[in-house]
Structures are given as C-alpha cells and as structure tokens.
Amino acid sequence: xxxxxxxxTSEVINLxxxxxxxxxxxxxEACPDGAPDESGQCTIGLHTGxxxxxxxxxxxxxRVEKCGQRGILGKYCMHLHLVSSCPECLxxxxxxxxxxxxxxxxxxxxxxxxxxxxxxxxxxxxxYIEDGNEMQNVLMHNVAICPWMREGPKRGCTIPGTDNIQAxxxxxxxxxxxxxxxxxxxxxxxxxxx
Numbered sequence: 001x002x003x004x005x006x007x008x009t010s011e012v013i014n015l016x017x018x019x020x021x022x023x024x025x026x027x028x029e030a031c032p033d034g035a036p037d038e039s040g041q042c043t044i045g046l047h048t049g050x051x052x053x054x055x056x057x058x059x060x061x062x063r064v065e066k067c068g069q070r071g072i073l074g075k076y077c078m079h080l081h082l083v084s085s086c087p088e089c090l091x092x093x094x095x096x097x098x099x100x101x102x103x104x105x106x107x108x109x110x111x112x113x114x115x116x117x118x119x120x121x122x123x124x125x126x127x128y129i130e131d132g133n134e135m136q137n138v139l140m141h142n143v144a145i146c147p148w149m150r151e152g153p154k155r156g157c158t159i160p161g162t163d164n165i166q167a168x169x170x171x172x173x174x175x176x177x178x179x180x181x182x183x184x185x186x187x188x189x190x191x192x193x194x
Contacts, residue, residue, distance in 0.1 A: 011143055011145055011189060011191050013095075013118040013120065013143050013145060014095070014118065015063065015095045015097055015118060015120060016063070016095070017061055017062050017063035017094070017095050018061075019061070019062040019063065020062070020063045020064075020065065021046070021048065021062060021063070021064045021065075021067075022046075022063075022064075022065045022066055023045040023046035023065070023066035023067055024045075024046075024066065025066065026043050026044065026045050026066060026100065027043070027044045028041045028042070028043055028044075029041065029042060029044060030042070031071045031072070032072070041071070041161075042069060042070055042071035042072050042161070043068075043069060043070035043071065043100045043101075044069050044072075045066050045067045045068050045069055045075075045099070045100055046064075046066065046067050047067060047068060047069060047074075047075040047076055047077065047079060048064060048067070048077065048078055048079065049076070049078060049079030049080060049081055049105075050079075050080055050081065050083050050086070050089060050109075051079075051081045051082070051083070052081070052082055052083065053082070053083060053084040054083075054084075055083050055086070056083075056086060056088045056089060057080070057089055057090075057091075058088065058089070058090045059078065059090070059091050059092070059094050060090065060092045060093055060094070061092070061093040061094065062094050062095075063094070063095040063096075063097070064077050064078060064094065064095070064096050064097075064099075065096070065097045065098050065099075066098050066099075067096065067098070067099050067100070068099040068100035068101040068102060068103075068122075068123070068124075069100060069101060070100040070101045070123065070124075070159055070161055070162065071101070071161045071162070072101075073163055074107075075101065076099075076101060076102045076103070076104070076105040076128075077096050077099045077102070077103050077104065077122065078091050078094070078096065078103065078104045078105070079104075079105045079107070080105070080106045080107065080109040080112055081105075081107050081108065081109070082107060082108035082109070083108070083109040083112070084108065084109065084110065085110045085111055086109055086110065086111060086112050087111040087112070089109065089111075089112035089113070090112070090113050090115075091104055091112075091113070091114045091115075091117055092113065092114075092115045092116055092117070093115075093116045093117065094117045094118075095117070095118050095119075095120075096117065096118070096119045096120070096122055097119070097120045097121055097122075098121050098122075099119070099121070099122035099123060099124075100123045100124070100159060101123060101124050101159055101162050101168070102122070102123075102124040102125050102126075102128045102162075102167075102168070103119045103122040103124075103125070103126040103127060103128075103144065104117065104119075104126070104127050104128070104142075105128045105129075105130060106128070106129045106130065106134050106137055107129075107130035107131060107134070108130070108131060108133065108134065109134055109137065110134060110135045110136050110137065111135075111136050111137065112137045112138075113137070113138045113140075114127065114137065114138070114139045114140075114142060115138065115139070115140045115141055115142065116140070116141045116142065117142045117143075118142070118143045118144075118145075119142070119143070119144040119145070120144075120145050120146075120147060121145075121146065121147055121148075121157065122144065122146075122157060123157050123158065123159035123168070124157070124158075124159045124162055124167060124168035124173070125164075125167040125168055125173070125174040125175070125176065125177040126142070126144030126174075126175050126176065126190065126193070127139055127142060127144070127175065127176045127177070127178075127188070128167060128174075128176075128177050128178070129176075129177070129178035129179065129180045129183060130179075131179060131180070132178075132179030132180045133180065134180045134182075134183065135180065135182045135183065136182065136183065136184070137180075137183045137184070138183070138184045139176070139183065139184070139185045139186075139188060140184070140185070140186050140187050140188065141186075141187040141188065142188045142189075143188070143189045143190075143191075144175050144188075144189075144190045144191070144193065145190075145191045145192055146173070146191065146192030146193060147192065148192070150170075150173075150192075150194055155170050156170075156173050156192060156193075156194065157173050157192065157193070158170045158173045164177070172194065173193055173194055174193055175188070175190025175193035176188060176190065
C-alpha cells in the first residue's frame, strides 16, 4: 500500500480579556414588529456601537459576550452605524463570543479600522459591511471560528430570521459579507463558515 501525509493546521484564539462587557442570558420574546421568520420570536442580547455622524468609538482589548438581537434590525455585537467619516473609530484586539445576528457591522461609515479581533460562536456573519457605500475601512487580521458542525443540531453558526439570508442563514453563513468593494480587507481567517 501507499501512504500519504496530510498537513493539518488549526486556529488557536484567546478569548480572555481583562475588561468584559456581558449581556444577560439571551431572552426569547415576541418580536415587536412581527417575526422575520416562522418562529415568532426575537432573541434579545446587548448591543454596542457608535450611532450617527460625529460619533467615535474605540474598543481595544475587551471581551463582548451574549450580544446581538436576532430579528431586530441594527442590533449587533459591535456596530458602526451611519457614522460617516471616522478615522478615529477602532475595534482592535477584542474578543466576541456568543453572539446573535452578526459580530462586527460597518454601516454607512468610512475610514474605520477593525483589526486583530477574534470571534467565536457568533450566529450570522462574523464581519459584515452593510450597504455597499462604505469606503476605505480597514479590516485586517481578524479571526472568526464557528465551533458547530453545519449538519449538527445548531446548523453551524447560521441564524434564521435576519434580513439577509445570503450572510446569515443555512444558504450561506459568511465569515465576511460585503457589497462594498472599496475597502482594505486582508489577512482575515474564518473557520466553520460556508
């Protein structure tokens, strides 16, 4: 017989941080404007972000857990929302774990930096650039790991009931989802996305 050698590599991430922002246990309740799917339920967790022109956010080396709100648009673990130009905005060296409806979202924001973050067990897209008009953002050296098998009971890190089945559902659970081509994206790694 013949033998062959397989080269296997793995990602190892550190989820520990000295500063922790944690939500309460996820609550499942009726959606305020009707459910986006047949379940009739939304999942409520904390969300953080900068909202509107002139806002600035700098999260460095913190842990955010039990975050995001499935079925409620705009409620993500870390969110830059219509900030416009924000070269001061920075998500760097953070750990996100146990998230619902996306990890880090950039929407209507330009010149921000998302670097060296680690994400584990985030339902939906890990990194999400929302509309396509976001420009000159830097997304570099982030790592996202989905610890669940796609065929298992949790269906990977998919999440039903969001507004984008291409990014979040069993059709396609993305590590990075974007319509915007004018950003700097390099050195990011994703395990368990499909």
